[in-house]
Amino acid sequence: MKPFSVFSLQHAEDLSQVASFKHSRFLAGGTNLVDLMKHQIERPDHIIDLSGFDEANQITEDDGRVVIGAMVTNTALADYAYKHPRLSLLAQALLAGATVQLRNRASTAGNLLQRTRCYYFYDTSKACNKREPGSGCAAKEGFNRIHAILGTSEHCIATHPSDMATAMVALDARVHICNAAGVRRELPVRELYTLPGDTPHVETQLADDDLITAVSIDTVPRGTHIYQKVRDRSSYAFALVSVACTLRVNEGVIDEVSLALGGVAPRPWHAHQAEACLLGNPPSPELFAQAAEAELKDARSYGGNDYKVPVLRRTLTHVLNQASDHQRAHPSHEGAMYAR
């Protein structure tokens, strides 16, 4: 691996002491970055080591919202979210992701920023605009079974692989950011990610010196939470498609709904067209089919991933049916359907 310098960050304010952010990377759990460095896919000159960033390792509740430190592990967050019905979606998504061993290391912010699993991104002998801008996209006409059907461009059809981020998008989480000048700001996670367009190597709105310090979620009542992940293997497999859904039925109509889709787009996909179709209407299988159609009408597949359109349609409508049935059977239900 390429030689690099290491700066150990203790506090967000330490960012001002970092000599250069050019070709720098923040190192949190390392479950993705270290792998990519071994494969010479990430070749940073500088590593900003966050292992001493202890202040970001806690979860606090504050005035109707929960603030999750950037360094909180996926295991700790799942454990916390599992006990809070209004965060159930997050717990379900986290526990569907990776393996126990990876979740023990992986951090909240690192999970948001993990890179795609596209085979051609990982193989440095292949064309990949994300890894090597301008080199082309080997996936479009290659083996693209795991690739995206929404939000792609002619330059990149890779997916964002995170389960957690999909739930975060559905729950409308906000990322808290601090930069080297000490300026702090918040950004909805729904706005964090950019689409590939003609710059697939750019994946987020973050500047080189932007450090995610926390992620917050408003713990508002959202009704029934369902995260359903369709996968080849029952553990340690990325989503073929996943659906993150919260849905509430009040006086016969859907008065609150949140939908995000995983495994189908370059970012955790906020299904706002489906949401718009559902909101304010009485739940029915026909409505759910229309909602799925609204979101999928722009879908484009590339051969190997053609199946994702029907599988997503089936899974999305099934999840909506399940959630609305549960709301009907248990008015004012909040959280997961599983018994606790």
Next chain:
Amino acid sequence: MPANVTHKSQGIGAAMNRVDGRLKVTGKANYAGDSQFASPPLIGWVVGADVASGTLTHLDTSGAESQEGVHAVITHLNSVEQAPFGSPEDMGRFGQSRAMLNDTTIRYAGFPIAMVVADTLEQARYAAQLIEFTITPAPISLLSEHQEAQVVPEDDDGGYDPDAGIGNIDAALADHQRFDMTYTTPNQVSAAMEPHTCIASYDGEQLEVQASVQILASAVDCLASTFKLPADKIRIKSPYVGGGFGSKLGLHNDAILACIGALQLQRPVKVAMTRRQVFHNAPHRGKSIQHMALSVTDEGQLAGVRHHSAMPMAKDYAFAEGTGVAARINYQAAAIDSQHRVKVVDSPMIDSVRAPGDAIGSLAFESAVDELARTLDIDPVTFRRNNIAPVHPITGADFSTNNLDRCLQEGAAQFGWDERTYRTRGTRKNGFGVALGMRMNMIVPSEASLTLHPNGELVVHTDMTDIGTGTYTILTQIVAEHLKVDANRITIDLGDSNSPTSSGSGGSFGASSAGTAVLNACEALSEKLCELAGLARGNSLVQLAGDNVIFGEGQTQQQHAVPHLLNSDSPLTVTGSVAPDEGNDEYVQYSSAAHFAEVEVDTITGEVRILRQHGAFSAGRILNRKTAGSQLKGGMIWGASYALLEDLQQDPRDGSFVNCDFAEYHIAVNRDIGDITLQLIEEPDYKACKLGSKGIGELGITGSGAAIANAVFDAVGVRVRDFPITPDKIVKQLSETR
């Protein structure tokens, strides 16, 4: 490997714990990558070709050579002299030259074109990316359609003829209800836990090699052939192997490259493949396209069985898999027509992977047979029991022993086949499947020495390997039983090419072959001790108790001190061996299996989850019920993995493999496997070998996957004929049918 714990039961068959278990779980078992050399090894890092065929036309290593820590960049321009790849022609494929870095021809994607040797892995790896090269690509050939495979292989792996049959197949197919089916299986890899790793050291005289290899003697031949060295100047050690599954039968790129580095630099050099590199630098199994036509009488008797297999064969490497042999043995039929054709392709090395032939042959054939039973509405267990063969279906030869029907019958009873109940849980429906498996048994020449020390301790030397199967333990048990000696007094020394030549591990032949050699060595020692004590030959009851030998029993019992008998302080060494003709050739020898599975299929998402698997196995006398059971369960899990998960994709544009890591090449994980149980139907087969044992290494996987595929059909009525059965393929059919 001495047994350093006390075992309650140590005789043949006992479920004795592994004698090497403690060393392994405490990290004290030294594998190939754990250097035993005096100086720490330099690290070699391989640079591979990015296309599957062509000529290396430009190579600039200057940027890498000037890096800190780099000792050498070895390429075809400066590599040690090697014999041409594949020479000499008259040697088996594991003993031939595996030369590389000796010319500019690219043989497959990932083919080594340079090796950086540096002090550390990081230095070598970084320097490697500074190497600039250009390959002028040539058109590549891969297999896509059945009819492209026109080459008749010389023979199929396992010694099978590529073509075999009996009766008039056209008539048998025309006269009865006929089913035509094409099944395909994808490229697969062995996926051993330990990636291929080697450390080599050369002092100008002797080449010492730590390797991870299943068969040592042919590995020595390979290095002698490749580097034109006398075999007695080469010593290979492979005391522990972290899984082989066929991928370590011979030496691969790691070993050749480590030896090139050691010979060139005269320092120990280590080459450890990364997981990604294993996919291209070690062998894989090619995809198969299996055309089948089956016909069946109204009474449910198989009439015609046609199985035509098309597979790829790697260029310059004559290995062909006997994918259709299941169709020759599983059932009797009026006519059988089995044919194997290959196409020579620009793929990495294609060789044995987990039960070559039968693993993927049984997956397809036992699924196809199930289609018949289901279409005729005959219970799939009954259908199989009505059709299994009393004698070899083609040659008519008798089986040495054959408990296939008992496996089916007793397995079904234990599984609860007749009591199976169907239910729907949410969106998931359950289903049940059965399949059978027959795996050929063979003996391979094997030799072992047995040394009795004056203090009464026994040491076995043989170049046999333990690839996780339990060889150390079963050989201990054979000695313990024969000489009535405590396991603590026995040391089994394996994996050293200086020891007597054994079968090695592979083809399910290791335990019976090496075990019989050790048994014969025990008998030779008993005889020798009788002779030394002045007793008549053939006094079979010879026991060791501490440093005493006890002869006979009852009133005639005699006891002699070992030092007294040996009449010196030197140990006594005898040898034992076995050869194939010791078995009875007029009989065909097979182990048999019946597999049962229950699965759940999600009718929305197409996801399959295994609830339980049960296997009933008959493989002669079982040498250790625990290690045998573990091996069989492992095979059943691999079978599940083939049915549902494993799929190595090859990019047709450049011949490279696409999903080269365990995140994307899916093997079954713990959570994929439900309850897994097995039963052993034991009947010693003394026609197979003197021990009465038969091979089990590849029996567990044979038929296992098909039972799961058949259960999927039972659950949701979907038959996926292109393995693996992934959710997308199930949903496709579910969407079409409703």
